[in-house]
Amino acid sequence: MIRLKFIPVLTLALLAVEIGYAQDTTAIKKPTVVAKLKPYNQVITAKAITKTGLFSVHQIDDRYYFEIPDELLSREFLFTTRLSKVPTGSPRYGGDLMNAIIVSFEKASGDKLYVRAITNAAQSDSINVLSKAVRNSTINPIIMVLELKSRGLDGKSSVVDMTDFYLKDNLISGFHPAAKKQLGTGAAAADRSALLSMNAFPGNIEIRSMKTYALGAAPRPAANDGDGGPADASPAVSGNAGVTFEISNSVMVLAKDAMQLQAYDPRMGFKSDSYSIFTDKQQKVDERRFIIKNRLEVKPEDLKRYQAGELVEPKVPLVYYIDPATPKQYRKYMIAGINSWNEAFKGAGFKNAIIGKEWPENDKSMDLEDGRLRVIRYMPAFSPFVDNNQVTDPRTGEIIQTYIGWSHSQVKTLHDWYMVQAGAVDAGARSMQFSDELMGALIQAEITRTVGFTLGLTENLRSSTAVPLEKLRDKNWLASNAFNNSIMDYNHYNYVAQPADQVSRKGLIPRIGDYDKWAIKWAYTYTGAKDFEADKKIRLAWIANNAKVGNNLIFGSQAATTSPNEITNPAAQWEDLSNNPVKAASLGIENLKVVMANLVKWTTTGDNTYYNTSDLYLTLVSQYSFLMRIAYTQIGGVNEDIKSIEQVGDVYTPVAKNIQKEAIAFLRDEVFNTPQWLFEPSVLNKFRKPAKKEEVTRMQDNALLYLFGTNRLFRMNAATMRFGKEKVYTVDEMLTDVIAGLFGEIKTHQLVDGNKRYLQKSAVAFMLKSLAEGDVIPDPTKDVQLAGTDVPVVLRSQLSALMTQCKAAIPSYSDPVMVAHLKYISDKIDHALNPKN
Template identity: 25%
Template sequence: MNRFYYILLLLCLPWMAFAQEKATPAPAAKSKAPVTYEAFFKNGMRKIEGTFPVYQSDKKCYLEIPAELLGKDLMSSGIISKGPWNGTASAKTDLLVFTLGRNDRLEVRKQLCRERAEGAMAGAVEASALEPVDYFYPIAAYGKDKKSYIIDITADVNATGKLFAFPNLQWVNRPTAERSGLDSVYVIDNGMKFMSLHTQTDYMPPMMPGQMGYDKHNSVIIEWTLQALPERQVCDREADARVGYLSLSFNDFDRNPYKAEAVYVVRRWNLEIRPEDTERYKRGELVEPKMPIAVYFDRSVDPALRVAVVRAIEEWNGCFEQAGFKNVLQVREGEPEAYFAYHQISFSRALFTRKVNTVTNPRTGEILCANISIGNSDIRDYLLRAFVGLGAYEPAVFTDSLPVVQGEVARYVTSKYLGEILGLVPNMAGSMAYTTAQLRDAVWVKEHGISASVTDGCGVNYAVQPGDNIPLRDLFSKASDYDRWAIEWGYRQYPGLDVQAEKKALKALAGKAKDNTALCFMPEGRKGYKTNKFDLAQDKLVAAEMGIKNLKLLLPAMESIAERLDRDDSWQTYGDLTMMIYAAYMNHVALALDYIGSVTPEAIIAGYNEQPLNFASKAQQEEAMRFIGKYVFAGAPAWMNNPLMEQVSGFTGRELMTNVLERVFGKLNNPEVLAYLLLTERKLGNKGYTYGDMMNMIDRDVFLNFSAGRKVTSYAALMQTEYLKSFMKLYTGAKVEKYPGDLSYYLIERMSQLLKSIERLGRTHGDAATRQHYRGLGIYLKRALLPKEQPGIPMK
């Protein structure tokens, strides 16, 4: 046996040596040394002069980087200008710098901002700060007199490379060489633009067995740009939790040398005052900024949309006047040289959803440029909401007044997106700034609009009632009180004040938000009842009732409206519009759920707010539960019984109420909501709305107080079944003590009470059908309690 292993080892030795030889990495090929400009620039080579000269020869493309631009801010961008995904920007769109590296290389670094210090820790921060090299280019040749460096960018403009690539869209980032390449080169202000065709084929495997795979072909034109940014003075501004701005952060070592404190600075455009205008600005006179923000439209923007965009621009220019500037956004004639260019916003039209692209300096928060592609689906969504919200008030929105409605919706959508690219975070509390009475006052809405912020998601005044005599144009959201105040806080300049004095002035300005509903800021996703994008008015349940009244008036008119729309598919249109009404009803009803268990975390700011948590009041939550009782637990509204709709689509209205019940019980049986109700009880006692209060209400309105003498209707049976289905999903987590605190124990006790009461009614109820119903529910609950058996709703 030993001899056998010895022979085997001898046979394997050559192969082991061969494998070791193959595994040894070959020495890296040494890059060729740069050649002189005279040796590089040969006959037949084409040179395109510009800030970054471009050379083309024998299917090769070279870029020249002047020595004076090494270490300077350069902006690199890529965006699809034609083809599928039009308006989509490359993830490589960013700020970068070229530096001279070792071994005849130009190194490229992205701009970062992690730590800052100007005091005693400045030396330590500088010593630890070394920005990583993202990639490099071998220097192919020197420019004239060695005052510049020429690099090969053939791969970048023909296919995919390092400076130009589309890693965020796989369908265009691996183009086929034979069908792709550089199309043209243009000189732009302080930079160059390259237009490249990318054609790519990808095999799409079958989705299901038995299907055939297929080749997916895509072709797009991509605009690549490289632009040098001008020298400028940018002063950052620290974020304030009371004003909604996008922000970026860095660690500040000056405030505490023994602890790095995170500092957040807002993202905003750089607006400077001309030196000759400083005194006028201090006196309160409006001045134009040193460099206004140029606005361009490309050829895809139709004249009607252009008019809407210009009106949106005028709104925001009005907001900038509160910051002391006029004509900040200036529309320029002609198409832009490039979609991305310094201090420029370009508008285009997309076939589907909108795309908002901005480029920001990560060291200062300065917004450098932006592109907005307005999608027709975005406008369509808000147009449908306008039909439903205003159709009862002004039936002509479907026909004669349709151009007005379309124009206002386009203006609103554009204005909403403009707020975003000016640095603002959408303010979901804006639509809860005013009262329902104010929203029905023609004078009020003309001045203030329907929301304190156009960035809120509610675009139309659905609380308006027939006879209110408000012009149709004034029933759409527009830039208002919050937007003007936020722009003032973000863009007001304080020439002559030192840093501390400026911070004091900004703090005082932000302090105006205290107890002012028009200046309240709540971002989307924040806990609490003020962040629903469908809500409207401080007394939003009153507004919701107004909206439901309008739906009740509108539904019977749908048949005649659909026939007047001059379409061949009028019945399909009728069905679509009617389903929109039902969906709006669900959204109105769901607004009451925002109050239940609502606890809003608040920033602690000395002299402004001392409470970390803001609980919805007991009165608010009791009113919300009464609202749910009226519009959900009391049964489907009679006006929803629409025989024609049932005839057209088979939709009876029961399906809608089933969906409403699922949504309601999903919220009432949400573990986070229940945990907040328990927290409310611990913090506020009986002064707050508690877990027990909600359970008592459900027992009364859903389970009829478990009365043995009250017959269960078909709708009540549906409610009880939907509640238990929802509760059992919740209870599954309670069995394994999934939830924090003592919530699991409350739920286990709740299950015990439900089972005991339901089994009792299954034995003692006076009505035989109701008794059978409770027996079925009891069987369902007992099955659900078994460890492995899946619950099933018994058939009746």
């Protein structure tokens, strides 16, 4: 069971308005008689409590009104919905983003305002004749109609009653359908809902409400690690009682002076967005893809100093606040994690570009729900997670809202992973209660990585491969270098360093590395270029001159939909380390053996049960499974090195045959030969009844499943056809080596223990399954299938040889179980290959 659990982040970077809209419950039905507008003072009476900011908001008893100036009717507004307070058992937490959409208001006939969703599907410069066709053929959908109650005193503003807008469900202020599905909520109950407040700020309006929803389907549990278990308990209420949330809605006007677009390139790890471009001279529609990042600008008065190479402070720094609910002993480490990015921003020419601050608890003008503020919210959640979400301007990719959620239980996750991966080296990691200094260092690293995502960065799973294996054991090198080269590479800790290496804690915990500094420099440096194409040319030249295959500025990742067990580019995966990941995995195993030998001792101090021992054992086995996966994903792997046309060499090359053979040798020694150290009775007998499949056995099964699965065998065959059998590890070679490792004892007539006999039977079953999948008529509609390839031929040949070997070995054994086992395997293969027998 993998102990890492993450709450799924609802991807709302903007919830693009899709074709087709559900009926809006706040839309106004056509009246039979058109009511005349009332005079302003009959609507906004003397009882009104008025707050002025972006525009005026008025409260009269329990009714709330917007007074929108006409000059803002053509502007684009960002509406966001976040949770503020949640019921016990909710799979989402306070601060979580639940909806985001950009709309504009425009006057309509009959004293109404149209609310139009902004989709930005196509762009065309006005100098192109084609721009007329774009304007004539595209229209942003009207998703709501608001009735005007009055016009402003000066006749230049529109007064609308927004009470029902925020109390009832609609596409703008309600939950996104995906969020409603996860929460299991039905319709809002107006009689059990209320607006709590509206506040006006210079650039935004903040609304708080309490809304009660009927419960539909049972709430979906939060995402977990794949073990099938729930994250938090379901709400302890019936569907009739419903469920109540406090909700924060924000209305923010988008800037008139939009941030300049910056071109995306797949060789750099940044999130991106795009739109279509239409011009008169093109022969196909072009896509303009641009990166997502924060606006960071040079003050006009500092431009000359900046261009001369002097560090300057940005016009508006990136400020992050720490939730006052955060335990005091952790706050300084979170702030340090935020501020650590300043070293990277120096490469872009800025000092004090990013600032972490404690929340000013006595400042009544500050509101945690203010959408303009970046806040790290501390969640009293049982499930461990760190999440982040941003809302971006679809016109430019500018990040205009940022939020980070930190689960209280994430502290335990960091503890457990550090004990398992670094406990053999760091004596401070050998207890259930870490010092504040150690826990603070772990929190700082995790916050640093998470803040990196809010800067627009994505995971760089390739960066660790730029580090030579021996450097991960060199205490002097690690004193000044990050062990994985990038905080954005998803590695927990340095599990390669051995106890004898005397590596300090600094060399065990991830930190900002060379790639991170380069990525920030590339994205945030002001080039002075006046348009998209000129800026693009400059930045692409930087990549060509700096980020080359094999150096420490390389970037690589996997598709978001790719299973970690089925990755095709093994150089870009979670938890791998160094330029020799298989050897690194072997060293990781050595450290796990040290932890396992001391597991009971380290986890039972001051505790009269073995709950902690059980928990840490599962974490240890999870790490073992990661190391196992690093090995079997090398098999049939193809390296992907994205290049532009001026860079020499191929983009796709096979993983070297010797590396794949080393991976099979690792699996033979550490997985297929029973890892008795993980089955140690003196440990397992403390907390685990022998009544179900052991976790280790499950992991061993997985290794065989993915080795002999259709996808891997097909990829290996395809690689052989593309690159030639001299350059790749063929299916026949792999099966020969795996069978030799699994059934080696049979050749020398040695007894096989029960665990390995289980694996032998599993291996035969998986091979027969793939053979059966290949023995069918090829389906031309499928991209991946074994039918028609050489794989079934090779499988039949290997299974036939194994059957003969097992039959021949039977007379050499006197042990009745071994005799029955070999007869079972040979009969099973014989029945599959020769059904008539």
